[in-house]
Amino acid sequence: MSSSLQLTASNYSKLIKSEATRLGFLSCGISKAEFLEQEAPRLENWLNNNYHGQMSYMENHFDKRLNPTLLVDDAKSVISLLLNYYPSEIQNEESYKISKYAYGQDYHFVIKEKLKELLYFIQTEIGDVTGRAFVDSAPVMDKAWAAKSGLGWIGKNSNLITKKAGSFYFIAELIIDLDLEYDHATTDHCGTCTACIDACPTEAIVAPYQVDGSKCISYFTIELKDNLPQEMKGKFDDWMFGCDVCQDVCPWNRFSQSHNEPLFNTNPELLSFSKKDWEEITKETFDKVFKNSAVKRTKLQGLKRNIDFLKNT
Incomplete structure (x- = not known):
């Protein structure tokens, strides 16, 4: 990449991350859209061990799960985003329990709207950019992309964990046909904890x-x-x-703070x-x-x- 293009990619990345923050995302990281080589054997072993149970949809689109260019033509970048859902009030421990991510409105719709806004912003501010938004809605390995983008590491419980906010957040992606400045993976901080x-x-x-x-x-x-x-x-x-x-x-969830998304209110x-x-x-x-x-x-x-x-x- 030439220095002028690099400058542009860097500026575009800063612009996108700034808008992601304005939209309420906890953090934003960017990876080059390419085949996930390290994930391929892991996914194959996971499926061969029948760890997916009756989730037969996990067997479908094996190549698409690993290769974003099969989901978006001429894909160049995967923009990974985290949105906090940690509630300010927790259910009564004496009651039957529901996972915290389901306390408010369905995250699929809430995040999809934010991603549409982000894509519209990119197209308005940068130009002719094509892309797709993903929130659990297609064969995208969101945790792998988020880790590759430096947003956290995949912990022993297979969740994405960050030092600053633990793991109570949703992960979403925009895959676009624009070259950007790419982030780097962080290190694992699970240590000897089990x-x-x-x-x-x-x-x-x-x-x-x-x-x-x-x-x-x-x-x-x-x-x-x-x-x-x-x-x-x-x-x-x-x-x-x-x-x-x-x-x-998880000790890292001691750092979880309440979300500020009204639609997730309990x-x-x-x-x-x-x-x-x-x-x-x-x-x-x-x-x-x-x-x-x-x-x-x-x-x-x-x-x-x-x-x-x-x-x-």
């Missing part, structure tokens, strides 16, 4: 940096459509949608519900409490299945 491995109620973290997704409480309570396995009775720690155990015990009813309230939840209440929420993914029937499983433990 808190997440030791605390996992279902022993889903089978080895450091290796998670058997088919044993994860999030998988059971959200992805699994069959009856919950009897051998898991008594191991769900009252989680009825998702699970935060491996994040809650429905007060969610905080006040007792176990009895959950056990007696009606469709009307479900629709009201979880309007525009990620919890709608599991539907009332799925949530009731999970609650019944916990109640009869």
Whole structure:
């Protein structure tokens, strides 16, 4: 790259990162859009071990997961973004529990709007740039790209972790056909800590940096459509949608601070519900409490299945 082009790429990157901050993103990192060589054997082994369980969609588009140029023609850069969702108030510990990411409105819609704004800004300020926004909506290895962009490291629980904010944030991407200045990966700061491995109620973290997704409480309570396995009775720690155990015990999450996104604010009813309230939840209440929420993914029937499983433990 010539020095004039380099100067332009550097300026463009600063401009994009400044706008990402204005839009409320926690941080922004940029990587060259290229094949993820290190991730290819890891993904292949993960699938061969059936760690994806019934998430058959994980077997699809293997090449696209590893190569962003197959998702966006002439892709040059992957812009990775983090958006904090750590709530100011936590659910009553005596109640059935929902993962913190689902306390507010569905993140897919909230982040997609921000990404559209960012892409529009790039096109307006820089020129003819083509790209696509991704929020869990396509085969993109978001944690790998975020780590490659220096936004954090992938911890022993397979979550992206940062020293300044822990791991309670969403990851999203813009893949665009514009050369930018690229960031570098950071170092791993898990050290000898095994808190997440030791605390996992279902022993889903089978080895450091290796998670058997088919044993994860999030998988059971959200992805699994069959009856919950009897051998898991008594191991769900009252989680009825998702699970935060491996994040809650992570020492780096001592640095988590409340988000400032109004759309992620918690429905007060969610905080006040007792176990009895959950056990007696009606469709009307479900629709009201979880309007525009990620919890709608599991539907009332799925949530009731999970609650019944916990109640009869």
